[in-house]
Amino acid sequence: MNILALPAALAFAMNLTLCLIVLSSKPKDLTHRLFAGFVLSFATWNLGELIMINSTHPSYAIFGVKIIFVGLTLAPFFFLQFSFVFPFPRETGWRKGWRRGILFLIPVALLTTFFLIFRIDIEKFKELRNVFYYGLRFEEPLVFLVFLGLIALFSALCIYWGIRNLIHSSRSTRIPQYRLQIKYLIFGILSMALAGTIINLANYFLKLGWPVFFLASLYSILVSLFFAIALIKYRLLDIHLLIRGGLLYSAVSGFVLAIYILIIKNIGETISHRAYGKSLFVESALILLLVFIFRPVQRRVADWIDHFFYMDRVRFRTKLTEFGRTLTELLDLKEIVRVSCETIQETFHLDRVLFYLLDERGEFRPVHGPFPEKEKKYSPESPWVNHLASIKRAVDLRHLLEKEGNIEEVEELIEEGWLVGVPIFLKERIQGFLLLGEKKSQKEFTTEELELLEAFSNQVALGISRALIYRDMSLKDREIMQAEKMVAIGELASGIAHEIRNPLGIITASAETLRKYKDEKIQKEMTDYILEESQRINQLINQFLDLARPKERKWERCDLREILEKTLLLLSPQAHRLGVKVEQEVPKDPLFLMIDPDQIRQAFMNIGVNALEAMPDGGILRIKIWENGKGKVIIQFSDTGKGIPKEIRGRIFDPFFTTKERGTGLGLPIAQRIVTEHGGEINVEGEEKGGTTFTISLPIREVQKDEENHSHRRG
Structure with a gap:
């Protein structure tokens, strides 16, 4: 391939790629087909340049010239047809019927006349490495000038008419995107025409000596870049993703093509000439090497295209x-x-x-x-x-x-x-x-x-x-919690009603007996019943209030052994009456905790009473206190009573749950609340055959801080 054909080769690759991409995106869409034809006309022009420049025989060069004239004649025609339907179809009689037929016949008639009447002479330019180029020599120059004028008039009329259609579409649409596309398309066409004029004037006045076909190929590359930018940046046909890939491979293939013409072709010919071999094998090996060398280039070109054309997309x-x-x-x-x-x-x-x-x-x-x-x-x-x-x-x-x-x-x-x-x-x-x-x-x-x-x-x-x-x-959780609250309230109400109903029944019966009998002994006995059951109701209410509305805690630094000693003193009469032996295992040294002594004593009392009532026929109550070395004090109440069945063990801390005839079911829940509010835990273990152990753990962190402060004050 001649190096002078490089611009034409690059332009042909880009225009053909754009044409195929546009046509393949929506092959049935008229707008896409007409724009593909418009771009294909430029690719046809580039193909003719390639054939003409690389020809070794005049007949091949003449064939290339004819292809060039086909592309130049059809480009304005396709542009006019495209303007009728972009960005939306316009109501005009030139899009259908006999008028449309006339528009199609004009370029066909011009090309037919050119091929049949005029004779083209081809000559080589020795100063340009013996490249064939067309020389316009005709037997009747005046006829040719008239014909050339008709072609120029047709092209100018199509371009003017197309731009006029685009301007009318821009004024009639209210969609800003359409107006932006039309403005860019009109500006680009006028800019390309101005760029072509400047290139030719510069070549003439500056005496650069560039051949016309070389300048034409450069101009065609500018047109290809304009089409690419119009399709990508301004979404001319909304196929930017396809165009991105097409532009990427066009750029890479054009770069490889340039390397091939400038380097590989010449190196291959030199090596084959010296080695007396065929250059085809040498060129194939070099091309294979080139493919591996430039594989990283593809990614870099893709990133460059993204940042150049899709800067906003990357940011978004x-x-x-x-x-x-x-x-x-x-x-x-x-x-x-x-x-x-x-x-x-x-x-x-x-x-x-x-x-x-x-x-x-x-x-x-x-x-x-x-x-x-x-x-x-x-x-x-x-x-x-x-x-x-x-x-x-x-x-x-x-x-x-x-x-x-x-x-x-x-x-x-x-x-x-x-x-x-x-x-x-x-x-x-x-x-x-x-x-x-x-x-x-x-x-x-x-x-x-x-x-x-x-x-x-x-x-x-x-x-x-x-x-x-x-x-x-969250709503379902709240509904479940609300339902659980209502169930708990119902159970509390049921428990209170059950516990109060029994003493009320006794009080009512005693009052009726007082009304019937005047005997002093009977009246005293009934009065004692009323007072006893009233005190029971009052005690029940106080226990319920302790559970539902806890008292304000009064924190004090207390020795846990003293609290346990006072608790056992209160429990000893009941233990003696039931025949229960109390054994205790407490440390000799004081165990100071920051607690509310009255509430902790109440918790111990409730657990102790529960243990004693579990041994109506006597038994042993063992109480142990020790530090576990993990910042907690452990208090353990173990009895040898009848035990707690496994199926009800999980309910013993529920308010009003009791298995005793005269129990309120509030003692253990109150004990659990007190221990929990002190940052501790209470657990129960036992065997169904007999024996239950309640284990309380209380933190000693606050005790340590208090002791440190106390030692600091003494120091």
């Missing part, structure tokens, strides 16, 4: 990742809504964001943002919500209004300054939506930004889903 991707991490740490629905609005407002530089969420009544109401003066609510059947639910993606409200016609609710939103709506879906059902205001830069929303908003909405939907699950679980 980073924001989206951070947003997702933040949402995983939130479970409160209001907090998720607030963070979502603030993140979207900060990321897209918006003046305001309003969040609507579906409430319990099945209506969409604003939950965060600049609330309107008059609250607006939307039902799921409203036209605005229905359109948003059917589209299932972020939508420009002006685009929606232009596409769907007059929608009163959408018009009101636009009048209020809202530009974009973003639906929030949960389980294929719209759960809410976001309304986005204007950007602070006054720029319009691009298609890429609308796609990124969909990614944000998916993250918001996941966050809301977790928050709703957490809320439902």
Whole structure:
């Protein structure tokens, strides 16, 4: 391959790649097919240049010239056809019927006349390494000039007409993205024409000596880059992901092609010439080596394309990742809504964001943002919500209004300054939506930004889903707790009623007996019954109040041995009456604790009484106290009574649960509450055949601090 063909080869590779990508994305779409034809006409021009420059025979060069003229003639025609349908089809008679046929016949007639009438002479330029180039020599120059004028007039008319169509489309659309695409397309075409003129004038006035076909190929590369940028940055046909890959491989293949022409071809020929071998094998080996050497280049080119064309996408991707991490740490629905609005407002530089969420009544109401003066609510059947639910993606409200016609609710939103709506879906059902205001830069929303908003909405939907699950679980937990409280209250009420009903029955019967009999002995006996049962009721009420409304603790530094000694002194009459022997194992040294002595004595008393009542026929009550070396003091009450059945062992600390005839069922619950409030624990162990052990553990941390302070004061 001749080195002068390098620009044409690069331009051909890029234009052909763009053409195939555009055509393969939506092969049935008319807009895509016409734009592919427009780009293919430039690729045809580049192909003709390649054939002509690399030809070794005049007939091949003449064939290349004909291909060049095909591309140059068809390019303006395809541009005009493309302008009829981009960015949306225009109502014109030139798109159908006999008028459309005339437009197709004009380029065909021009090319047919050129091929049949005019003779092309080919000559070699020795100063350009014997490259064939076309020389326009005709027997009737005047006829050719007229023909050339017709081609120029047709091309100029197509370009003017196409630009005029684009300007009319720009004025008639209300969609900012369309206007931006049209402006760039018009500006790019005019800029390319100006660039071609400047290149040729510079070559002429500066006497650079570059051949026309070389300049034309350079110009074609500029056109290819313009198409690529238009498709990627301005979403001309919304196929940016395909274009990115195509542009990547075009750039890499063009780079490899340049290396091949400039280095491998010459090196291969030199080595084969000296080694008297065929250059094909040498070139193949060098190309294989080149593939391995430049594999890392592909990734670097991809990163460069991302940062050059997708700078905003990279920034948005980073924001989206951070947003997702933040949402995983939130479970409160209001907090998720607030963070979502603030993140979207900060990321897209918006003046305001309003969040609507579906409430319990099945209506969409604003939950965060600049609330309107008059609250607006939307039902799921409203036209605005229905359109948003059917589209299932972020939508420009002006685009929606232009596409769907007059929608009163959408018009009101636009009048209020809202530009974009973003639906929030949960389980294929719209759960809410976001309304986005204007950007602070006054720029319009691009298609890429609308796609990124969909990614944000998916993250918001996941966050809301977790928050709703957490809320439902919390509600169920509260309902369960409330139900458990009601059950506990019912059990307490039942226990109180049961315990009070018995003495009340005795009091009532005694009072009736007093009314019937006047005997003093009987009256005294009935009066004693009434007083005894009244005291029992009073004692029951006091115990219940101790359980339900604990007294304020009075912390004192006390020796636990003294409290136990006073407790045993109170228990000794009952123990003696029942024939129970009390054994105690306590340390000789004092055990000082910061406790409420009265409450701890009451806890010991309740456990001791419970142990004695478990041994009506006598037994042994063993009491031990020791330090376990882990910052706790252990107090253990063991009896040799009848034991506690396994099936009721877990209920002995429930209020009013008792197996005794005259028991209240409050002694052990009160003891447990006292121990727990002192930071300790109480456990029960025993055998069903006999014997029960209650173990109390109390912390001594506060004791240690107090002793340290006491020692410090003495020092």
